[in-house]
Amino acid sequence: xxxxxxxSIGRKFFMSLTGLFLIVFLFVHLTLNLFLTFDDSGVLFNExxxxxxxxxxxxxxxxxxxxxFVIHIIWSGWITLENMKARPKGYQAGDNLLKWYAPAxxxxxxxxxxxIFLIIHLFNFYVKMRFTGDPLLNQPGPGxxxxxxxxxxxxANLFIHYPxxxxxYIIGGILVGLHISHGFWSAFQTIGLNNSNWMKRLxxxxxxxAFIIGAGFAYIPLYFLIKx
Amino acid sequence: MADKILKKIYVKxxxxxxxxxxxxxxTYEVENISQxxxxxxxxxxxxxxxxxxxxxxxxxxxxxxxxxCGMCSMYINGHAHGPDSEIxxxxxxxxxxxxxxxxxxxxWRAGAFPVIKDLIVDRVAFDKIxxxxxxxxxxxxxxxxxxxxxxxxxxxxxxxDAAACIGCGACVxxxxxxxxxxxxxxxxxxxxKLPQGKVEAKxxxxxxxxxxxxxxxxxCTNTGACExxxxxxxxxxxxxxxxxxxxxxxFSD
Numbered sequence: 001x002x003x004x005x006x007x008s009i010g011r012k013f014f015m016s017l018t019g020l021f022l023i024v025f026l027f028v029h030l031t032l033n034l035f036l037t038f039d040d041s042g043v044l045f046n047e048x049x050x051x052x053x054x055x056x057x058x059x060x061x062x063x064x065x066x067x068x069f070v071i072h073i074i075w076s077g078w079i080t081l082e083n084m085k086a087r088p089k090g091y092q093a094g095d096n097l098l099k100w101y102a103p104a105x106x107x108x109x110x111x112x113x114x115x116i117f118l119i120i121h122l123f124n125f126y127v128k129m130r131f132t133g134d135p136l137l138n139q140p141g142p143g144x145x146x147x148x149x150x151x152x153x154x155x156a157n158l159f160i161h162y163p164x165x166x167x168x169y170i171i172g173g174i175l176v177g178l179h180i181s182h183g184f185w186s187a188f189q190t191i192g193l194n195n196s197n198w199m200k201r202l203x204x205x206x207x208x209x210a211f212i213i214g215a216g217f218a219y220i221p222l223y224f225l226i227k228x
Numbered sequence: 229m230a231d232k233i234l235k236k237i238y239v240k241x242x243x244x245x246x247x248x249x250x251x252x253x254x255t256y257e258v259e260n261i262s263q264x265x266x267x268x269x270x271x272x273x274x275x276x277x278x279x280x281x282x283x284x285x286x287x288x289x290x291x292x293x294x295x296x297c298g299m300c301s302m303y304i305n306g307h308a309h310g311p312d313s314e315i316x317x318x319x320x321x322x323x324x325x326x327x328x329x330x331x332x333x334x335x336w337r338a339g340a341f342p343v344i345k346d347l348i349v350d351r352v353a354f355d356k357i358x359x360x361x362x363x364x365x366x367x368x369x370x371x372x373x374x375x376x377x378x379x380x381x382x383x384x385x386x387x388x389d390a391a392a393c394i395g396c397g398a399c400v401x402x403x404x405x406x407x408x409x410x411x412x413x414x415x416x417x418x419x420x421k422l423p424q425g426k427v428e429a430k431x432x433x434x435x436x437x438x439x440x441x442x443x444x445x446x447x448c449t450n451t452g453a454c455e456x457x458x459x460x461x462x463x464x465x466x467x468x469x470x471x472x473x474x475x476x477x478x479f480s481d
Contacts (some may be wrong), residue, residue: 191475192476195468
């Protein structure tokens with residue numbers, strides 16, 4: 001097993017599995033977040049947030065998700081370092097075969113920017129909801145039971161009163177989308193579930209998934225930016 | 229119609245006396261090159277000129293000069309085998325270049341392919357990978373008739389597509405990670421699709437990948453640059469097969 005962990009394909013195998021797992025998480029995350037835009041009173045989103053905060057399955061999945069992120073991030077650094085070591089001296093004329101902005105060439109940079117966004121995002125909401133608390137969370141809201149957080153107020157306040165965060169979140173959505181546009185099919189390729197027929201289908205699916213996730217997440221701050 | 233003549237071109241080429249030399253670029257002027265000549269012929273003319281001037285000619289690998297041996301290995305203007313697709317450097321014509329152009333010529337760059345002299349790199353790493361498992365063990369006795377084992381046409385074709393790999397190393401040279409995955413994938417694929425190769429499939433995939441890692445090639449990040457650079461148009465779908473063969477072998481341990 002240790003030889004598998006160290007092997008180039010073994011390392012990427014973990015990268016692929018965690019990547020696909022994180023994509024599944026993003027779909028769940030996006031579905032719930034879209035409730036923000038369905039109901040401006042916030043009842044729907046607060047119910048969803050409460051359900052997610054108290055559901056035992058989600059409680060179990062939370063540390064698993066954290067582990068998924070940690071493995072994906074640490075492994076990416078490890079793999080990138082090893083790959084850079086493989087070419088001690090570069091070309092003067094550069095590499096002109098792929099466009100410099102191709103996501104495939106920039107997965108580590110895109111991932112790094114997503115990580116920066118993720119940290120901002122966690123401090124905006126997660127840390128307040130789980131640990132530090134915030135006066136907005138205790139604000140009374142329609143249909144809110146005692147002791148249930150007004151999560152909608154926290155989110156809506158940020159997006160309505162701080163347009164700079166709207167921009168950050170829109171960029172965050174686009175970055176995640178670009179990352180997934182390569183990552184999705186690349187994960188299937190690495191775990192061996194690809195061939196010449198599926199190559200086109202998986203690349204199409206990758207762009208579809210990337211668009212849904214990227215545009216979906218960008219839509220939420222855009223909704224608040226335009227409507228309020 | 230006679231070929232156009234390039235009145236003057238500038239060749240900026242990597243010069244390195246030996247593996248431990250730091251190396252440097254030098255620019256040479258070459259005059260009156262027919263666009264019908266091949267890139268290597270242009271280098272031959274340049275070398276002739278250098279010899280007449282009492283200078284050391286540019287060392288470069290070449291052998292068959294018809295695109296099948298895989299020896300020529302130049303990174304020209306940011307492209308392995310130059311700015312044309314599905315050809316080796318020897319098949320590259322000077323009609324791909326303009327009069328007065330400066331052409332940058334570099335050796336393959338990879339830790340696993342150290343420069344020996346000028347544009348010649350040591351590609352023995354590929355031989356080592358092949359020796360680790362890129363064969364079908366030969367049994368003694370008479371040679372069986374090839375047609376005694378039925379093989380589906382599509383499988384035979386796909387194995388042949390993989391077997392088209394000439395081991396030139398353009399994939400490694402082009403990959404941003406200097407990964408040898410396309411090479412190893414082609415060598416594993418050509419056997420994996422055939423009944424004769426399936427017998428040793430597990431051992432082969434594991435041994436060749438382990439050797440590839442040991443020799444310091446990078447990992448594949450599926451950028452697809454290798455298949456664009458490959459003079460034999462080998463598809464990265466073979467890399468998916470290599471991954472599959474390797475994982476199957478590892479998980480059955």
